[in-house]
Amino acid sequence: MATRRIQRTEESRRLLVTAAAELFAEKGYRQTSFIDIADKAGISRGSIPWHFGNKLGLLEAVVDDQLQAVLTGFAPPVGEPAGDSLDQVMRFIRLPVTRLFITLLAEAVEVGSPIRAHYARLHAALRQGVQARIPTEALPPGTTPRALAVLLVGAVIGIHAQWRVAPEAVDLEAVHATIRALLPASLGQT
Known part of the structure; x- marks a missing residue:
């Protein structure tokens, strides 16, 4: 009996998180109400x-x-080997969750935003994930993995925003090829 109740509780929580993620991505954090989330989740x-x-x-x-x-x-x-980190960063642009992160950005940059600290934590984790995949020996002199991670996360955010606003104007494959051409060849492989 207790196991079944725990399963229902976990399922309810999962449905609420999924519904909230979709609605926050679509409408933003402030414009999404408890009623919206509950209706979408069916809870x-x-x-x-x-x-x-x-x-x-x-x-x-x-x-x-x-x-x-x-x-x-x-x-x-x-x-398995880590593979191509640039390919992984570019795949991130196409993920549905990236829309959520971009939508939250608009609200997080406002002074006094209740989501600012959460978004800062999100950015820090993304930078850390990218930085961990950058081989220091592949970097040009005077650059650091930390600075490159900031650059790549910022580029991904900007590229994604442009692609969502005007997908016909942003050729993601050409952008990928351009970034690859600009970065040292050894940087994409980790």
């Missing part, structure tokens, strides 16, 4: 504070869930 809106405390707690769960999915995507399968 009572009273479940949201029970599981997460408040809307900010739900946002934290969404960011943690989505960030874990992204970072897992950066990691190679156990026992």
